[in-house]
Amino acid sequence: MNHHELKEKFVKIIADHRTGVLSTVENNKPHSRYMTFYYDNSTLYTPTKKATEKIEEIENNSFVSVLLGYEKKGQSDSYIEISGTSSINDTQDIKNQFWEDSFNQWFDGPEDPNFVFIQIKPETVRILNLNGEPPQEFTL
Template sequence: MNQQDLKKQVLKIISNHRAGVLSTVENNKPHSRYMTFYNEDLTLFTPTQADAEKIDEIEKNRSVSVLVGYEGKGIGDTYVEISGTSIMNDSEHLKKQFWDESFKKWFDGPEDPNLVFLQIQPETIRILNNNGEPPQELNL
């Protein structure tokens, strides 16, 4: 598969699967949790609370890993593995752009100062379990 087709497939997977696993580093060990992801041309954003444990972890070590796309239907599900770095982004624009009513469980609204986003800049993106093919890496 050429790089352009690979990028289209990656974008399709991350656009069609909001839920995924975010792994940060805590005491030199992986710390994983399910998150909701949004994307803008391969840069991922996930909402969180400004005082969340993952913010402290990222301030100490910006390296993160994200898995998106696996649906649990079986061994053949195609998914994306993203390795990169993350920063906290408290942009009012992002808060309004990605606000979802389901966030009301944790936040008062898009103006809530405790609402922030983790911005994940990919360094490596791989597609796995793609119709029995070996992992394919998107050149960034």
């Protein structure tokens, strides 16, 4: 697959599997949790509360890993591994762009000051389980 085809596959996996695993670093060890991911302009975003462990972990070490896919048929599903750097994005534009009514259970609307996004800039992307092909690695 060429770079363009790999990027298209990457975007499709994210669109089809918005729930994945975010791993941060806590005390020099991985700390993983399920999150919901959004993709725009070569950047991943995941919503969270400002006052959480993961925000503190990212402030101490911005390197993260994300796993998406591999949830429908098991071993035959394509999935992606992403490693990159993260930061906190609390701009109103991003909050408005990705706001969903389901967030009302945690936040008082998109203007809630505790509502923020973890912004992830992928450095390396690996796509695995591509119809028996070896893993494909690329950068965005």
